Amino acid sequence: MAKKNEASAAGLPGRRSQAARNDETILEAARAVFIEDPRAPVSAVAARAGVGMSALYRRYAGKEELLRRLCHDGLLRFVCEAEAALADPDPWRALTAFLGRVVDADVHSLTVHLAGSFTPTEQMYADSLRAAELGTRLVERARGCGRLRADIVPDDVTLVLEGCAAIRLPDAERTRQLRRRHLALLVRGMDAAAARGGDGGGGRGPSGAGDRGGADTGGGSDGGGPDVLPGPPPTGEELGWRWRT
Numbered sequence: 001m002a003k004k005n006e007a008s009a010a011g012l013p014g015r016r017s018q019a020a021r022n023d024e025t026i027l028e029a030a031r032a033v034f035i036e037d038p039r040a041p042v043s044a045v046a047a048r049a050g051v052g053m054s055a056l057y058r059r060y061a062g063k064e065e066l067l068r069r070l071c072h073d074g075l076l077r078f079v080c081e082a083e084a085a086l087a088d089p090d091p092w093r094a095l096t097a098f099l100g101r102v103v104d105a106d107v108h109s110l111t112v113h114l115a116g117s118f119t120p121t122e123q124m125y126a127d128s129l130r131a132a133e134l135g136t137r138l139v140e141r142a143r144g145c146g147r148l149r150a151d152i153v154p155d156d157v158t159l160v161l162e163g164c165a166a167i168r169l170p171d172a173e174r175t176r177q178l179r180r181r182h183l184a185l186l187v188r189g190m191d192a193a194a195a196r197g198g199d200g201g202g203g204r205g206p207s208g209a210g211d212r213g214g215a216d217t218g219g220g221s222d223g224g225g226p227d228v229l230p231g232p233p234p235t236g237e238e239l240g241w242r243w244r245t
Helices: 002-036 042-049 053-059 063-086 091-105 108-114 122-144 154-165 172-190 236-243
Strands: none
Touching: 002 042, 002 053, 002 063, 002 108, 042 053, 042 063, 063 091, 063 108, 063 122, 091 122, 091 154, 091 172, 108 154, 122 154, 154 172, 154 236
């Protein structure tokens, strides 16, 4: 019996490792399937993962549990990246590098496609508050050092990330390139130094060097500073309505 237990214990890490690999395969398949079609059945996930329905149901009770797991993983990735960014003493570099990492991780595709399709858990609500707190700190630091436009709020940054996530092509690498290009364009518009006509740390201002008068945003001017953004900024309540099931 002792030898049998020892053999079982020795084999346990390998089985756990295989189980973890199987779980990751299922989650990757679920992410791809549900981003393409949030209404897809779990059988499509099993088919894409190359596993039987019984293997999937041993890990997840159903589609809603899978959706919760996917979105919670994305939320935790956001928190992890934000915490790492706050360790950077340069507020503007911290914010822009954070945005790049979150876009590359494709965190907000889950929000864009899956919001409202499941009931979040209490832990997800708690982690979302943590994510909002960290995101607000990143934005406030960048505003405080004078690099982020004073009229940008944290929820503006949320929409920047969602706008990048909306870019999706069949070619994953081309998708990544275009998202990064779009993010660079948006960050340029967020940069107070660039909007004032400075180089913002490298490159031309958003209206282009040598342009007379710059681009008209329809919001007027604050007397030499960046053009004022039109309309009131987005609010957390406006962005949160879609999570109501």
